[in-house]
Amino acid sequence: MKKLIEAYNSENFRKKGHKLIDEIANHFENTIQEKNSKVIHWSQPNDEHIFWKDYLENGNQENLFSTLISHSIHVHNPNYIGHQVAPIAPITALSALLNATLNNGMAVYEMGMASSTIERVITDFLCKKVGHDLDSNGILTSGGTLANLTALLSARKAITTTDVWKDGNKNKLGIMVSEDAHYCIDRAARIMGLGEDGIIKIPATIDFKMDTSLLEEYYQESLKKGIEIFAIVGSAPSTSTGIYDDLIAISKFSKEKNIWFHIDGAHGGAAIFSSKYKHTVKGLENADSVVIDGHKMMMMPALTTALLFKNGHNSHATFSQKADYLLEDSKEEDWYNLAKRTFECTKTMMSIHWFTLLKTYGEEIFDEYITTLYDLGYEFAQIIASKPNFELAVKPVSNIICFRYINENNSNDELNEINEKVRQKVLEKGEFYIVQTKLRGIHYLRLTIMNPFTTALHLNKLLGYILNELE
Numbered sequence: 001m002k003k004l005i006e007a008y009n010s011e012n013f014r015k016k017g018h019k020l021i022d023e024i025a026n027h028f029e030n031t032i033q034e035k036n037s038k039v040i041h042w043s044q045p046n047d048e049h050i051f052w053k054d055y056l057e058n059g060n061q062e063n064l065f066s067t068l069i070s071h072s073i074h075v076h077n078p079n080y081i082g083h084q085v086a087p088i089a090p091i092t093a094l095s096a097l098l099n100a101t102l103n104n105g106m107a108v109y110e111m112g113m114a115s116s117t118i119e120r121v122i123t124d125f126l127c128k129k130v131g132h133d134l135d136s137n138g139i140l141t142s143g144g145t146l147a148n149l150t151a152l153l154s155a156r157k158a159i160t161t162t163d164v165w166k167d168g169n170k171n172k173l174g175i176m177v178s179e180d181a182h183y184c185i186d187r188a189a190r191i192m193g194l195g196e197d198g199i200i201k202i203p204a205t206i207d208f209k210m211d212t213s214l215l216e217e218y219y220q221e222s223l224k225k226g227i228e229i230f231a232i233v234g235s236a237p238s239t240s241t242g243i244y245d246d247l248i249a250i251s252k253f254s255k256e257k258n259i260w261f262h263i264d265g266a267h268g269g270a271a272i273f274s275s276k277y278k279h280t281v282k283g284l285e286n287a288d289s290v291v292i293d294g295h296k297m298m299m300m301p302a303l304t305t306a307l308l309f310k311n312g313h314n315s316h317a318t319f320s321q322k323a324d325y326l327l328e329d330s331k332e333e334d335w336y337n338l339a340k341r342t343f344e345c346t347k348t349m350m351s352i353h354w355f356t357l358l359k360t361y362g363e364e365i366f367d368e369y370i371t372t373l374y375d376l377g378y379e380f381a382q383i384i385a386s387k388p389n390f391e392l393a394v395k396p397v398s399n400i401i402c403f404r405y406i407n408e409n410n411s412n413d414e415l416n417e418i419n420e421k422v423r424q425k426v427l428e429k430g431e432f433y434i435v436q437t438k439l440r441g442i443h444y445l446r447l448t449i450m451n452p453f454t455t456a457l458h459l460n461k462l463l464g465y466i467l468n469e470l471e
């Protein structure tokens with residue numbers, strides 16, 4: 001019992017906890033104010049592996065947390081302009097600590113009285129914000145990937161002529177989605193057994209939107225092959241380019257064909273909170289299901305995703321599988337036993353992050369955050385347009401921007417290599433963090449402006465830095 005007594009000693013916890021909170025507060029200060037200038041102290045995977053293997057044997061236990069901080073990428077640094085993960089609002093570090101402490105498992109009501117009912121408060125609030133009526137409801141789940149899969153399972157249950165959940169796959173089924181959608185849609189469809197033929201990829205227009213003029217043709221072609229299409233997915237926006245599909249046109253098509261309309265708004269669904277940019281998600285209210293990530297554009301710690309249903313009954317019907325030891329089979333839709341509707345059995349108390357932010361700052365904080373980031377996306381596009389050695393892949397409409405270095409003396413193949421190399425250099429030097437993507441054979445540098453403290457000054461500096469590295 002010696003180790004257990006030591007581990008559960010609350011005075012030890014108090015001491016370590018106070019020290020850690022101080023360290024975290026310093027971390028916020030150092031990163032946001034760039035006192036600790038590097039975004040990442042890059043090391044090769046094999047070197048990092050050796051470091052941690054050695055640390056387990058020989059490292060100083062007292063320094064464990066501070067070493068973890070220094071060996072991680074710092075999303076709160078304004079020069080972090082890479083992937084779509086939020087620099088969390090500091091108060092959610094505290095709700096995350098409370099979540100871990102209480103460890104309420106959520107599967108059934110009594111294993112999370114507060115967090116289960118708060119989940120209803122939050123999802124009802126989000127449904128209303130989307131523009132849904134009282135038939136709507138939603139759940140929170142672990143990430144956009146899982147939420148998209150869950151939505152497609154609900155769609156299949158609601159629309160297809162056969163009951164796949166009960167009888168297995170009998171017919172060929174299919175979904176329609178833009179070729180530029182997030183890879184998790186393709187993965188979800190394969191998990192559901194649709195196979196390659198069942199993922200009808202609609203080509204994108206020159207400006208990376210789903211080409212909705214092709215929908216009828218692709219639909220008819222699939223029908224001829226004996227594929228029953230049950231859903232169409234719109235991206236709001238697509239991950240690689242930040243471009244929104246035409247949600248109104250897709251909605252119209254889905255109504256005509258009587259199929260499910262799902263919107264993957266993992267990244268930009270949060271634009272419903274921006275008075276300036278909510279026009280980007282026009283049509284959201286028509287979707288049968290919508291996904292919005294809390295850990296991307298809503299400043300929360302990973303993972304927490306809202307999945308909202310226009311008709312809440314479809315959410316209750318998704319997994320009608322009995323787990324009687326947990327859930328008494330009830331005719332009434334018991335909204336408070338959440339595992340009936342989520343993929344997860346045990347789930348974290350993710351609703352408390354949403355609630356904490358709303359209670360502390362009101363929904364205005366989401367408007368400020370999204371509007372600031374999207375504004376800077378537009379501003380960066382103007383900066384790029386003014387520089388002869390850089391070009392945009394497409395005019396941005398969000399905080400995701402793809403651009404590249406250009407030079408009239410180099411071929412496209414050479415430019416691909418140059419841009420790829422410079423991104424690797426930027427990563428290894430660690431002053432900035434940016435990512436990359438290949439679009440139609442062209443290698444682009446990709447930014448997602450996630451940090452509200454990033455300014456045009458940082459972005460100008462980045463461009464100068466890139467040119468400097470090229471010399």
Ligand SMILES: *Cc1c(COP(=O)(O)O)cnc(C)c1O
Nearest residue numbers: 143144145182237239264266267
């Ligand atoms: C990030 C993203 C996903 C995946 O969400 P996770 O929360 O990372 O699982 C899905 N779709 C889009 C459009 C995204 O941007």
